Amino acid sequence: MPRLLMSEIHSSCDPAEMAGLMEDEVFKAFSTYAAIVILKMMLMGPMTGFYRHARGVFANLEDTKFVSSEADKKLVRTDPDVERVRRCHLNDLENIVPFVAVGLLYALTGPELSSALLHFRLFAGSRILHTVAYVGALPQPSRGLSWILGMLVPFSMAYRVLSTVLLL
């Protein structure tokens, strides 16, 4: 009898513990939305590359070989559209990375699934709107409001983390 119990304890805590986190609904929801916003952020890299090649605008002399038979210093310059995509990418780094970090801790505090989903959906939606507004140069305050909404979600999650586990 004890032997049986031990094996059950083992199975639910050792390798399955890995899967354990992934059996929690809140953690699954977090993983889904975290993966989505990170993929969205990573796509800014290829988008920058696309604009660089389309406009023939490079940051490094060796890159000009992609469009020129020999290294061409004149192609090493800045372009408004490329810089716009790069600013959007940096803004993603500044906001999506904190969301993922705080969101992980938030998911571990065991919030209600509905409350967690509300946070995750608002954030993902706001950052997709932010990218559309930034790259498309939509009139303000579209980008400003989506940016603010994207900041409020991590602040709300950080508040729950701190009020649940505060240990200074």
Next chain:
Amino acid sequence: MPRLLMSEIHSSCDPAEMAGLMEDEVFKAFSTYAAIVILKMMLMGPMTGFYRHARGVFANLEDTKFVSSEADKKLVRTDPDVERVRRCHLNDLENIVPFVAVGLLYALTGPELSSALLHFRLFAGSRILHTVAYVGALPQPSRGLSWILGMLVPFSMAYRVLSTVLLL
């Protein structure tokens, strides 16, 4: 009897496993300090926005509408104080994000609480000093030393992670 035991095993490993990580003192301390330094980092965003509006200096043409009745190209320029806050923000990204990532793994290696708290407190303190020194343009080496201290902590934590779990 076995039935009772099973339910106890269940309650301590399945949904409560979520909360399980958050019952560990070291992980609670990590969560607290990680949330604090991420909040500090995120506040650089609104601070940049504040300086932009106060100085009337924008990165995008559509943003000039905030202070001008119509889009004004002359407001799309750089300002030393705005750039200073942006450099501080980027430096936070370069240092606080590694702290959070390595700190999570470090907390999972089960260090002594006192040792973990020492790491976390030194890091949080050094980064707050760094921001004060950067935004306030305090004489060097105030910013340099706080930056170095903020680098040593993640290096020390990474050393423990690698010496504990190395699997190449």
Next chain:
Amino acid sequence: MPRLLMSEIHSSCDPAEMAGLMEDEVFKAFSTYAAIVILKMMLMGPMTGFYRHARGVFANLEDTKFVSSEADKKLVRTDPDVERVRRCHLNDLENIVPFVAVGLLYALTGPELSSALLHFRLFAGSRILHTVAYVGALPQPSRGLSWILGMLVPFSMAYRVLSTVLLL
């Protein structure tokens, strides 16, 4: 008897639960490679500092005191080599941080160790090659190919995360 069992349950789920994650082979491998690529990324900071001092090129007026007896505005300028290291550092942030975030979730989905190691090794190798190609200004497409390989790994891991836990 039950008392004994309880203590065993306790020991395998409470403080040891921390170590629990670190007993999983895939998680150990992830921790190892995550620590390595983060350390690599962090070293770009001191490398930037090294080039700044070697070339006498600073971003802040107060920093010129390191090489000049009094603040010297002429030292506040940009230098091609310093900017090259900074671009490499930013590219690391844009690619290594997503790897660490998605890789953590990926490791928790319980992949085969061999498959996980393949992902981690390819990523670490591609990012080290990327840095060598960037800082050394090697002819393209060396940097381009290592960058693309470094993007494919997180995409592949994100695909597994989303196909395993999708909860929208």
